Amino acid sequence: MYFPVGAYLILPLFGVNIAPFSKLVTFVYAAYPAVDPLPLMFIIDNYRYAMA
Incomplete structure (x- = not known):
């Protein structure tokens, strides 16, 4: 997430x-907090x- 702001x-x-x-x-920065937990919720079974 540093590259977009740096650029x-x-x-x-x-x-x-x-x-x-x-x-x-x-x-991207507005959507990141909503999208970040999705892999955790869908990939990790527990x-x-x-x-x-």
């Missing part, structure tokens, strides 16, 4: 247009049975 801060210094990229970074 978001560094690329404008080199004159790179990041307007479309900035919208993607905002979406957690899946504890949720049911």
